[in-house]
Amino acid sequence: MAEVPAAKRQKASTPDDSLPATYKLIYWPGLPGRGEHVRLAFEEAGVAYEDTAMHEGAVQQVLAQISTDNLATGSAPNVPPLAPPVLQHGDLTISQTSNILMYLAPQLNLASSGSDPHAIYRLNALALTALDGLSNEVHDCHHPICTALYFADQRTEAIRCSKQYVKERLPKFLGYFERVLMAQAARDAANKWLYGAELTYADLVLFQCLNGTSHQFPRAVKQLRDGGAHERLFAHYDAVQQRPNIAAYLASERRQAYGEGIYRYYKELDVVPDDDGEEEEKNN
Ligand SMILES: N[C@@H](CCC(=O)N[C@@H](CS)C(=O)NCC(=O)O)C(=O)O
Incomplete structure (x- = not known):
């Protein structure tokens, strides 16, 4: 597994202190794919994340999310993902690349900090x-x-x-x-x-x-x-x-x-x- 550099082992700076620091990206191993958009956001922000693609059992981690046997994952409000990338953050499990990025961007300071509410x-x-x-x-x-x-x-x-x-x-x-x-x-x-x-x-x-x-x-x-x-x-x-x-x-x-x-x-x-x-x- 690739080492997470020391600079990246810092706590995520989030606007909401009640949010946990650990982000988990679940994606297929062996290619950048759509998971790469999520990785690049974490990497640019210098925020620690767990990348299941870098661990043993990476495929099983994805299958545990998308298998047709998997009626639901995580806590009750989460809907099961059809396909990776999947992001887990505390009790939240979400899929769809752009949806994940919309969620992460404000927490990673990668959304515009200007005055535009939209x-x-x-x-x-x-x-x-x-x-x-x-x-x-x-x-x-x-x-x-x-x-x-x-x-x-x-x-x-x-x-x-x-x-x-x-x-x-x-x-x-x-x-x-x-x-x-x-x-x-x-x-x-x-x-x-x-x-x-x-x-x-x-x-x-x-x-x-x-x-x-x-x-x-x-x-x-x-x-x-x-x-x-x-x-x-x-x-x-x-x-x-x-x-x-x-x-x-x-x-x-x-x-x-x-x-x-x-x-x-x-x-x-x-x-x-x-x-x-x-x-x-x-x-x-
Ligand atoms: N629109 C989805 C597409 C997700 C997607 O197609 N994921 C691929 C990997 S990049 C996959 O594993 N698909 C399985 C499938 O469609 O059955 C997104 O942006 O997340």
């Missing part, structure tokens, strides 16, 4: 948008027909889907976040993050989504980066990556390699829009 919903919209276009859709590129089928059974469709994705969808989502960053900076030059002058969990989600998308589509992301139309977005990506706690985490053994998860590298899916020429000619 900030958390704006941040949630940004996080969900990144998860839609740069996580769920990227996953669907290698499993366009059905998650329950093997990649080999939908390879042709996956290639077709990937070509469309890098041509239409990837630039659309990157362009959207470029616009968000541009609008922030236009309001105030100090606003270098997605929502204001302070980093929030939405910035971490976008970073992780773009990191994973780059793993699956390295050529397409490089082409967009080199194209220069998303300078703010890629500067934002670099800025998140260089934050001391994030950089230390990424270099640590706690950061797992991408494998057979959401983001997968298949050479035949590593396409750029120009690759479409041949197919378009055939269709004309």
Whole structure:
């Protein structure tokens, strides 16, 4: 199991002293997956957390939550999760990545500290948008027909889907976040993050989504980066990556390699829009 560095063994600073200090992330072992968004929040905040993926019996921990035999987990008000990531904090058991992040962000000082009473919903919209276009859709590129089928059974469709994705969808989502960053900076030059002058969990989600998308589509992301139309977005990506706690985490053994998860590298899916020429000619 990876050691928790001493700096991270501190008590979580929460706005509510009645909350327990121990956060428990329950997620599959062996790949970053959606659990990574939760890890990055803890890592950036420097707050201790238990990560079941790093322990013996990690799979059983997940199954204990999602098994169909498991009629309910935790205390009575909790509903059983369908899928990980799952967060346990005291008597609370919650699932759904963006839901977990909404819960954690104020406690980890990763929600906007400004005066906007609706900030958390704006941040949630940004996080969900990144998860839609740069996580769920990227996953669907290698499993366009059905998650329950093997990649080999939908390879042709996956290639077709990937070509469309890098041509239409990837630039659309990157362009959207470029616009968000541009609008922030236009309001105030100090606003270098997605929502204001302070980093929030939405910035971490976008970073992780773009990191994973780059793993699956390295050529397409490089082409967009080199194209220069998303300078703010890629500067934002670099800025998140260089934050001391994030950089230390990424270099640590706690950061797992991408494998057979959401983001997968298949050479035949590593396409750029120009690759479409041949197919378009055939269709004309
Ligand atoms: N929308 C959910 C998706 C959860 C999800 O699909 N989890 C994956 C791992 S990243 C899983 O184990 N799914 C099992 C399944 O869908 O049967 C979230 O964001 O948490």
